Amino acid sequence: xxxxxxxxxxxxxxxxxxxxxxxxxxxxxxxxxxxxxxxxxxxxxxxxxxxxxxxxxxxxxxxxxxxxxxxxxxxxxxxxxxxxxxxxxxxxxxxxxxxxxxxxxxxxxxxxxxxxxxxxxxxxxxxxxxxxxxxxxxxxxxxxxxxxxxxxxxxxxxxxxxxxxxxxxxxxxxxxxxxxxxxxxxxxxxxxxxxxxxxxxxxxxxxxxxxxxxxxxxxxxxxxxxxxxxxxxxxxxxxxxxxxxxxxxxxxxxxxxxxxxxxxxxxxxxxxxxxxxxxxxxxxxxxxxxxxxxxxxxxxxxxxxxxxxxxxxxxxxxxxxx
Amino acid sequence: xxxxxxxxxxxxxxxxxxxxxxxxxxxxxxxxxxxxxxxxxxxxxxxxxxxxxxxxxxxxxxxxxxxxxxxxxxxxxxxxxxxxxxxxxxxxxxxxxxxxxxxxxxxxxxxxxxxxxxxxxxxxxxxxxxxxxxxxxxxxxxxxxxxxxxxxxxxxxxxxxxxxxxxxxxxxxxxxxxxxxxxxxxxxxxxxxxxxxxxxxxxxxxxxxxxxxxxxxxxxxxxxxxxxxxxxxxxxxxxxxxxxxxxxxxxxxxxxxxxxxxxxxxxxxxxxxxxxxxxxxxxxxxxxxxxxxxxxxxxxxxxxxxxxxxxxxxxxxxxxxxxxxxxx
Numbered sequence: 001x002x003x004x005x006x007x008x009x010x011x012x013x014x015x016x017x018x019x020x021x022x023x024x025x026x027x028x029x030x031x032x033x034x035x036x037x038x039x040x041x042x043x044x045x046x047x048x049x050x051x052x053x054x055x056x057x058x059x060x061x062x063x064x065x066x067x068x069x070x071x072x073x074x075x076x077x078x079x080x081x082x083x084x085x086x087x088x089x090x091x092x093x094x095x096x097x098x099x100x101x102x103x104x105x106x107x108x109x110x111x112x113x114x115x116x117x118x119x120x121x122x123x124x125x126x127x128x129x130x131x132x133x134x135x136x137x138x139x140x141x142x143x144x145x146x147x148x149x150x151x152x153x154x155x156x157x158x159x160x161x162x163x164x165x166x167x168x169x170x171x172x173x174x175x176x177x178x179x180x181x182x183x184x185x186x187x188x189x190x191x192x193x194x195x196x197x198x199x200x201x202x203x204x205x206x207x208x209x210x211x212x213x214x215x216x217x218x219x220x221x222x223x224x225x226x227x228x229x230x231x232x233x234x235x236x237x238x239x240x241x242x243x244x245x246x247x248x249x250x251x252x253x254x255x256x257x258x259x260x261x262x263x264x265x266x267x268x269x270x271x272x273x274x275x276x277x278x279x280x281x282x283x284x285x286x287x288x289x290x291x292x293x294x295x296x297x298x299x300x301x302x303x304x305x306x307x308x309x310x311x312x313x314x315x316x317x318x319x320x321x322x
Numbered sequence: 323x324x325x326x327x328x329x330x331x332x333x334x335x336x337x338x339x340x341x342x343x344x345x346x347x348x349x350x351x352x353x354x355x356x357x358x359x360x361x362x363x364x365x366x367x368x369x370x371x372x373x374x375x376x377x378x379x380x381x382x383x384x385x386x387x388x389x390x391x392x393x394x395x396x397x398x399x400x401x402x403x404x405x406x407x408x409x410x411x412x413x414x415x416x417x418x419x420x421x422x423x424x425x426x427x428x429x430x431x432x433x434x435x436x437x438x439x440x441x442x443x444x445x446x447x448x449x450x451x452x453x454x455x456x457x458x459x460x461x462x463x464x465x466x467x468x469x470x471x472x473x474x475x476x477x478x479x480x481x482x483x484x485x486x487x488x489x490x491x492x493x494x495x496x497x498x499x500x501x502x503x504x505x506x507x508x509x510x511x512x513x514x515x516x517x518x519x520x521x522x523x524x525x526x527x528x529x530x531x532x533x534x535x536x537x538x539x540x541x542x543x544x545x546x547x548x549x550x551x552x553x554x555x556x557x558x559x560x561x562x563x564x565x566x567x568x569x570x571x572x573x574x575x576x577x578x579x580x581x582x583x584x585x586x587x588x589x590x591x592x593x594x595x596x597x598x599x600x601x602x603x604x605x606x607x608x609x610x611x612x613x614x615x616x617x618x619x620x621x622x623x624x625x626x627x628x629x630x631x632x633x634x635x636x637x638x639x640x641x642x643x644x645x646x647x648x649x650x
Contacts, residue, residue, distance in 0.1 A: 208424040217411035306472035
């Protein structure tokens with residue numbers, strides 16, 4: 001198990017190099033002069049030239065990329081062109097907000113999606129199932145920005161219950177300001193998870209071992225939770241894991257609409273300023289996070305399905321010794 | 323005399339988009355304590371439906387038990403409440419499913435799967451249930467240390483042993499075995515049957531053995547019920563069925579068994595197919611394929627009549643012969 005984790009972490013290195021190289025190249029080809037961004041439009045030509053020289057911007061492309069990688073190895077993501085602050089600290093300040101938003105979105109979508117999917121599957125082709133499936137299809141098809149605006153119109157403008165944007169501090173304001181962004185993110189994913197759960201449970205529901213579980217005299221609850229759900233869980237975990245990874249990558253639209261100070265908005269802003277260190281730093285951070293989430297999902301597979309491999313201590317060994 | 327398990331006039335139908343399937347029509351069957359009854363019929367005759375009806379496991383929709391009585395130990399299972407039927411399932415009546423490959427939960431340790439049924443019915447602490455599960459594994463010839471293995475680590479025959487261990491864990495009074503060896507290869511079949519016979523004798527469990535293999539029936543059973551198109555057409559002791567065959571369908575089944583010691587060039591299969599189960603018929607369902615069929619067979623439905631001690635048959639020809647025999 002440990003060797004597997006180590007292997008997966010080592011495998012993340014080429015991914016990181018590839019991702020940073022790509023972003024570095026694109027940022028380099030994009031128009032705009034970092035020296036001018038730093039010094040402003042009034043700077044003299046001589047000042048610009050000397051700054052370029054001192055920042056090493058005149059060096060060949062590969063040398064500059066190599067310098068970036070070297071800094072990365074020392075945990076140094078450089079300083080932002082925009083305000084001269086340490087990129088790592090800038091990202092760290094925003095990462096928490098993104099993680100909070102992504103987590104609440106995922107928790108909401110799982111908490112709603114899985115039960116809805118199970119009920120839909122068990123009552124297949126009932127009115128409830130048909131209505132649910134229609135709603136989920138609608139939620140999945142609706143574009144985020146439109147849905148967010150509708151939520152704002154209803155809950156902020158008309159009802160006045162919730163703030164339309166921004167992140168407030170202090171309890172309970174912070175939770176209240178989280179509700180609309182969470183709904184925006186969560187509803188679509190909840191719909192996706194509900195549909196995945198439904199089809200996955202439907203595949204399990206007619207299996208012989210489910211009849212067998214009933215034939216043992218188990219209650220219907222035990223049959224569903226102990227026998228059906230665990231077998232149906234793998235496709236669900238895949239969907240949840242991938243979504244969580246994507247959400248951590250910053251839900252740019254949601255964060256922009258609700259002025260949520262997260263990484264997604266930070267990346268967009270940094271790109272428009274051609275703030276290369278900030279963009280690269282964000283990409284590295286997000287790639288690492290994405291890799292970690294995927295690793296956790298893969299480990300979960302092994303935990304859920306013994307056929308994939310599980311390595312945890314068996315309670316049976318203890319029972320036998322007695 | 324009351325029987326341990328008695329099925330009277332059982333009717334089961336599946337209501338599908340393509341019409342109603344009459345899966346079981348007026349089935350009568352009885353099983354006594356400690357006895358083994360073979361239920362023989364071809365694919366689609368309603369064998370599995372009958373087994374699942376007893377356990378009340380017919381998926382609804384589309385299936386529905388339309389009428390009849392299933393009496394177990396004097397109590398009608400069809401009118402029992404959900405909690406009453408749960409107390410019977412796995413405890414008083416157990417079932418072995420056809421395909422061991424799919425009847426074990428792939429993500430649960432086999433020991434846990436056995437311990438689960440013990441825990442549900444015997445209300446004992448977990449450690450106690452686990453200890454009993456280990457004993458049960460040994461009983462079916464699997465070393466106890468394999469309890470922590472998962473089903474995919476077992477072969478087909480071993481899986482069926484585990485299924486049998488689950489079925490017998492609570493020492494049930496009735497075991498329903500739905501083609502327990504069909505999915506296994508021949509050498510393993512013999513082993514599993516031998517083990518089932520040994521355990522049946524040890525625990526004195528009444529068994530309903532569903533099969534389409536008359537050879538297995540001759541080996542294992544005292545009584546036989548022949549089922550055709552959702553009805554029992556002949557019922558009797560193994561001796562009655564094999565030596566005093568009355569129903570032409572039974573005769574046909576017996577004729578289709580290869581006999582090595584006889585110089586037969588070709589087996590004699592029964593011509594034709596089972597009638598469409600979505601059509602309700604007035605006459606005998608076997609009439610179209612029966613070489614003895616006469617006018618009455620196409621018009622009237624034969625009754626299930628007794629012709630001897632416990633030998634019953636549903637056939638006009640047999641009825642006629644019995645009357646003649648009675649006059650002699």
